Amino acid sequence: MSDYEGSKLAYGTGRLSGAAALDGIRAALRVLDAPATTPVGMSGFSGGSIATEFAAELAPAYAPELNIVGVTAGGMPVDMADTIDYVDGSPQWALVLPYVMQGSARGFDLDLSPYLSDYGRDVMAQIADHCVTNGPRFPGLRLSQLLSPEYQNYRSIPKFARILTENHMGDTGTPTAPLLFGAGNVDGIGDGVIVAAGERILATEYCHRGVSVQYDEYPGSNHLLAGVLFFPTARAFLLDRFAGTPFASGCSQLDR
Incomplete structure (x- = not known):
């Protein structure tokens, strides 16, 4: 495996x-x-x-x-954009959002910190060394909470758009x-x-x-x-x- x-x-x-x-x-x-x-x-x-x-x-x-x-x-x-929209705010599955976001950023060598809110940076720090199955959970989390106000339309950010396209x-x-x-x-x-x-x-x-x-x-x-x-x-x-x-x-x- x-x-x-x-x-x-x-x-x-x-x-x-x-x-x-x-x-x-x-x-x-x-x-x-x-x-x-x-x-x-x-x-x-x-x-x-x-x-x-x-x-x-x-x-x-x-x-x-x-x-x-x-x-x-x-x-x-x-x-992946469909999945993000589907789990956004979900009581059970919103936890997927930060894990996929951080994992994809690592895979594409993207520094997320400029795009994150203070809360978003805190969440990313919490999950840094965890797997999605046994790490911190965030019931009802919304992507808008993770991103700073100027980056709410994440699909318009070229680096984010590239990740969505290639995935x-x-x-x-x-x-x-x-x-x-x-x-x-x-x-x-x-x-x-x-x-x-x-x-x-x-x-x-x-x-x-x-x-x-x-x-x-x-x-x-x-x-x-x-x-x-x-x-x-x-x-x-x-x-x-x-x-x-x-x-x-x-x-x-x-x-x-």
Whole structure:
């Protein structure tokens, strides 16, 4: 299992995480003295889906020697701006905001301090050495509280806009291995963190590029339950790919 956030703890940084995941696979194959033809599968949910999906996009150009036979990703923040809007002010999931903000800044070598309010700098100091799963939580936090008044429209800041653009899934490359995507939908929008339509759109776009994709949506499932439902399906999917079982693409259903 690769440490895809790297030494900077660059949580949420897509291309860096994808490359690190592929480097981790390379390292594992070397340690195992495994042949280059060894079949490889990748799987990730939520934060792990960022590394997994970007690794799938980068692999054809960055690691063409790897024999990737299947990729499963669930709870994917396809468009980080959509995720930010969705969790903004959420009693349960607003905690994601500062962690993604700080991790992305680390990954893009961006000094956040000029853009932050005094409260924002205090929050960033609190989470500096923590993971999102066990660090400080901020129920109902709003992005506007973290940013100073002159930077409330964060999308208009060129350095922020670059991060959003480069972290948008589907724009870095086209996977070649069969894909399984999974998304929860508890409120008609998504799972409380991830907008389900973003995953559906990305899956459909890959279908149009000739990639074999299966998209599963879990009605009534929040982010945590979606993860519980995703992993057994992901495991079965990858075992079938390792066994060489023919893959029945779900692209015809997505097109409808």
